[in-house]
Amino acid sequence: MKLLLTLFLTFFKIGIFSYGGGYVMLPMIYQELEKFGLTMQEFSDVVAISQMTPGPIAVNAATYIGYKSAGFTGAFFATLGISLPSFILIMIIASVIVKFKSSSVISYAFKGIRPATVGMIASAVVFFANTSIIDLSLIEEGFGKIFNIGPIIIFALTIIASKLTKLDPITLTITGGILGIIFMQFGL
Amino acid sequence: MPRPAHQAEKMRNLSLYIRVVSDKIGFVEILVIIKQSLSALYRKLRILLAGCDLVDVKTIIKLFSVFFKIGAFTFGGGYAILPVIQKEVVDKNKWLTEEEVLDVFAVSQSIPGVISINSAIYIGRKVAGIPGAVSSGLGMILPSFIVILAIAPLIINLRDNEIVGSFFNGIRASASALILLAAIKMSKSAIREKWGIAVAAASFVLVVFFDVHAVWVIIGGAAAGIAYGLFDKRKRSCK
Numbered sequence: 001m002k003l004l005l006t007l008f009l010t011f012f013k014i015g016i017f018s019y020g021g022g023y024v025m026l027p028m029i030y031q032e033l034e035k036f037g038l039t040m041q042e043f044s045d046v047v048a049i050s051q052m053t054p055g056p057i058a059v060n061a062a063t064y065i066g067y068k069s070a071g072f073t074g075a076f077f078a079t080l081g082i083s084l085p086s087f088i089l090i091m092i093i094a095s096v097i098v099k100f101k102s103s104s105v106i107s108y109a110f111k112g113i114r115p116a117t118v119g120m121i122a123s124a125v126v127f128f129a130n131t132s133i134i135d136l137s138l139i140e141e142g143f144g145k146i147f148n149i150g151p152i153i154i155f156a157l158t159i160i161a162s163k164l165t166k167l168d169p170i171t172l173t174i175t176g177g178i179l180g181i182i183f184m185q186f187g188l
Numbered sequence: 189m190p191r192p193a194h195q196a197e198k199m200r201n202l203s204l205y206i207r208v209v210s211d212k213i214g215f216v217e218i219l220v221i222i223k224q225s226l227s228a229l230y231r232k233l234r235i236l237l238a239g240c241d242l243v244d245v246k247t248i249i250k251l252f253s254v255f256f257k258i259g260a261f262t263f264g265g266g267y268a269i270l271p272v273i274q275k276e277v278v279d280k281n282k283w284l285t286e287e288e289v290l291d292v293f294a295v296s297q298s299i300p301g302v303i304s305i306n307s308a309i310y311i312g313r314k315v316a317g318i319p320g321a322v323s324s325g326l327g328m329i330l331p332s333f334i335v336i337l338a339i340a341p342l343i344i345n346l347r348d349n350e351i352v353g354s355f356f357n358g359i360r361a362s363a364s365a366l367i368l369l370a371a372i373k374m375s376k377s378a379i380r381e382k383w384g385i386a387v388a389a390a391s392f393v394l395v396v397f398f399d400v401h402a403v404w405v406i407i408g409g410a411a412a413g414i415a416y417g418l419f420d421k422r423k424r425s426c427k
Contacts, residue, residue, distance in 0.1 A: 180358020
């Protein structure tokens with residue numbers, strides 16, 4: 001019972017104090033390891049598992065740790081803990097924003113926020129491209145070394161397929177993954 | 189009189205056959221019962237929620253299934269879900285406009301919490317109130333929960349596997365292509381004036397090269413927008 005409460009409260013705390021998604025939450029989870037009786041080795045399992053399974057990284061990590069330390073109910077309370085802050089905060093923010101929607105200050109603010117968000121989304125392209133299409137850590141071995149041919153072909157094919165066909169993004173991404181396996185067989 | 193051996197075998201085969209068939213019938217019956225009780229539940233839910241004007245049960249179920257799909261098939265967290273949300277929420281179901289999705293994304297990035305859950309709950313809330321928020325949020329969380337409980341112990345040994353590694357390499361490559369297309373598409377509705385290009389470029393540079401956090405980028409964007417607003421109003425009042 002006490003463990004379940006600890007799981008819930010710890011993940012609630014992580015949910016409410018961490019800005020910036022899964023990659024920020026993982027280090028926070030690392031600091032709380034002792035509470036759940038996890039070792040360093042098990043934490044590296046947590047990181048690998050949460051990235052290998054679909055869905056939000058933080059939720060994957062919470063479910064896995066909860067399950068490891070207290071079975072199914074543990075998984076339930078940890079997942080509840082990490083998700084509840086989102087629910088509470090969005091409910092508050094949504095009603096506040098609706099109230100001020102007609103104010104011209106807010107509408108001008110959003111005129112600036114929208115382009116800033118687009119810039120941020122574009123920066124996510126770099127984040128996803130690094131270590132797949134390009135590998136900037138190899139830049140010391142020469143400029144030509146940083147490009148990976150297989151992923152570049154997948155990148156181009158995805159753009160072409162998305163423009164020419166009506167395939168949805170999920171199909172395109174999974175296809176990209178399968179092509180990744182095929183290209184690997186040819187050493188690309 | 190003892191039966192001949194082949195007849196005894198025949199009987200055994202027959203009883204086995206009957207058992208298999210009855211098992212199958214039982215299975216079908218169970219399916220039928222499940223289906224009936226589900227549709228009864230659906231009818232009851234409809235009657236229960238029919239009184240509220242805002243609540244459209246179909247929309248709520250659809251929200252759940254859309255976010256369940258997103259949760260079950262997207263890898264890599266917050267930004268990877270963006271192209272799917274654009275397709276499902278804006279293009280297919282026409283629940284929100286492109287600008288509204290951008291605003292949802294800006295808010296989800298700049299408050300604490302899991303970004304993709306924030307976005308799911310906010311979209312659900314905008315489309316169908318609190319019931320929509322709950323069903324979208326559950327839809328987003330449930331696949332993670334199921335997948336982790338079902339297969340996490342099995343796949344832990346695969347993490348250094350070369351094939352798994354190249355699968356994720358491919359996924360990252362096509363995800364980056366899709367996010368690029370999403371950003372280009374969104375820039376058309378988000379950037380209406382020239383100063384918007386400067387804001388977008390500045391936020392890109394700040395995040396990529398200086399590792400500036402999303403909150404500051406959003407606050408900076410808001411400040412730029414308000415500054416433009418003051419300038420714009422003064423210009424108008426002078427005319």
